[in-house]
Amino acid sequence: MSQDGVSSGARSSGPRFLVVGCGGIGGLVAAHLFAGGHDVTALTTNARIADAINTKGLRVLGENSPGVVRGRAVTELGPGTEPFDYILLATQPPQVEEAARGVLPHLAETGAMVTFQNGLCEPRLARIAGPERVLGGVVAWGASMAEPGVYERTSPGGFVLGRMDGQPDDRLYPLAKALGSIGETILTDNLAGARWSKLAINCSISSLGALGGDRLGVLLRHRFIRRLTLEIMTEVVLVARASGVKLQKVSGTLDLDWIALSDADRTAVASPSLFAKHAILLAVGTRFRKMRSSMLAAMERGRPPAVDFLNGEITSRGLSLGIATPINAAVQAEVHALAASRTPPSLALCRALYERTRSLVNAPFSIPPPPAEADPAALDPEIPPPPRKATTARATSPSSLEL
Ligand SMILES: NC(=O)C1=CN([C@@H]2O[C@H](COP(=O)(O)OP(=O)(O)OC[C@H]3O[C@@H](n4cnc5c(N)ncnc54)[C@H](OP(=O)(O)O)[C@@H]3O)[C@@H](O)[C@H]2O)C=CC1
Numbered sequence: 001m002s003q004d005g006v007s008s009g010a011r012s013s014g015p016r017f018l019v020v021g022c023g024g025i026g027g028l029v030a031a032h033l034f035a036g037g038h039d040v041t042a043l044t045t046n047a048r049i050a051d052a053i054n055t056k057g058l059r060v061l062g063e064n065s066p067g068v069v070r071g072r073a074v075t076e077l078g079p080g081t082e083p084f085d086y087i088l089l090a091t092q093p094p095q096v097e098e099a100a101r102g103v104l105p106h107l108a109e110t111g112a113m114v115t116f117q118n119g120l121c122e123p124r125l126a127r128i129a130g131p132e133r134v135l136g137g138v139v140a141w142g143a144s145m146a147e148p149g150v151y152e153r154t155s156p157g158g159f160v161l162g163r164m165d166g167q168p169d170d171r172l173y174p175l176a177k178a179l180g181s182i183g184e185t186i187l188t189d190n191l192a193g194a195r196w197s198k199l200a201i202n203c204s205i206s207s208l209g210a211l212g213g214d215r216l217g218v219l220l221r222h223r224f225i226r227r228l229t230l231e232i233m234t235e236v237v238l239v240a241r242a243s244g245v246k247l248q249k250v251s252g253t254l255d256l257d258w259i260a261l262s263d264a265d266r267t268a269v270a271s272p273s274l275f276a277k278h279a280i281l282l283a284v285g286t287r288f289r290k291m292r293s294s295m296l297a298a299m300e301r302g303r304p305p306a307v308d309f310l311n312g313e314i315t316s317r318g319l320s321l322g323i324a325t326p327i328n329a330a331v332q333a334e335v336h337a338l339a340a341s342r343t344p345p346s347l348a349l350c351r352a353l354y355e356r357t358r359s360l361v362n363a364p365f366s367i368p369p370p371p372a373e374a375d376p377a378a379l380d381p382e383i384p385p386p387p388r389k390a391t392t393a394r395a396t397s398p399s400s401l402e403l
């Protein structure tokens with residue numbers, strides 16, 4: 001750090017990193033890597049972000065912030081660019097395949113692309129780069145870009161890193177070390193478990209955040225949003241279990257197996273179990289109150305919402321497994337309608353969604369127990385999941401569950 005409080009980010013002789021996308025996540029990751037003296041190049045297709053970074057540096061606010069960090073951002077890579085050991089993909093899911101194709105020629109032969117996207121993007125990238133050259137990076141913290149080059153860390157948390165097949169990989173250790181200054185970074189042999197836990201969080205929090213247009217602290221204060229959150233998460237847990245996924249917690253956040261609504265929860269008017277689940281969501285809302293949906297941020301910039309990569313994964317897999325996912329389907333449709341209408345998001349939209357879906361959600365079901373062992377093929381839809389007893393929701397009369 002120099003006397004004016006600006007990190008210079010001097011070059012090291014370690015691995016070469018390329019960060020692709022300099023929005024909330026990519027900008028903050030690039031800032032930490034520059035500040036740590038790593039050999040890093042930041043690539044963005046957004047010329048305003050590149051200009052801001054190149055003239056004023058990466059300005060990071062919030063918890064565990066490196067402050068103002070000098071670094072260079074480019075809008076393209078020249079043909080003579082030396083290959084990168086790690087390509088950290090930090091675009092939104094709808095752009096990730098195109099971004100990966102564009103930078104593939106710059107990946108070292110033994111290097112790896114790392115997926116920071118929410119959703120289940122690893123198999124998509126494996127088809128582009130080959131499964132051996134893809135590592136999963138579950139981002140268990142939040143960040144937003146307030147204006148080009150200005151980043152706000154919106155929550156604590158770290159990363160969960162692993163391979164799709166759960167095998168050890170020597171490339172994970174230097175990566176974990178480099179990302180360690182951002183937050184606790186752990187390696188897993190159950191990447192699918194961490195991915196699906198994060199997916200349950202995104203199907204509810206990112207999508208309801210895009211519809212509601214506010215930060216998590218405001219959203220989760222409302223009982224109808226907590227109830228929708230519980231219902232969305234329950235559907236994700238059902239589909240995950242039927243797909244052979246053993247859920248793994250990310251950064252000490254929610255235990256999805258516990259929070260999923262039981263048959264008794266779904267039909268109860270009030271119960272200690274429901275009270276505890278609402279209380280946990282209230283606590284999450286307080287702890288992570290500044291979190292802002294990245295889908296909301298993308299829509300504000302006129303980008304398509306990533307909802308088909310989140311709730312869409314649940315509705316399409318639910319369909320093929322015979323599991324009803326009416327709330328994820330309703331959320332997916334509502335986000336598309338909002339994006340098409342170009343009207344502003346609002347809490348009223350979430351309330352209307354809640355009211356409209358009451359007749360769909362009170363069906364009891366027998367939730368199968370979590371699998372004893374993680375299935376390493378659970379991330380790849382091309383490998384058929386192990387046979388499991390399918391569960392279907394039965395339509396019953398609506399009940400008026402509220403705490
Ligand atoms: N924000 C968060 O709190 C969290 C986000 N994530 C995940 O991280 C990923 C990134 O999120 P976030 O940073 O918030 O998203 P942003 O939308 O803020 O940033 C993505 C950036 O990538 C740029 N971009 C698009 N295509 C390319 C390309 N081909 N090459 C280079 N840059 C490109 C976009 O340009 P443009 O500005 O023109 O749109 C944008 O600036 C998402 O997949 C999200 O799922 C995970 C956990 C938390």
Ligand SMILES: CC(C)(CO)C(=O)C(=O)O
Nearest residue numbers: 142206291292293294295
């Ligand atoms: C959970 C959340 C909201 C954290 O910011 C997120 O991952 C996203 O919106 O992409």
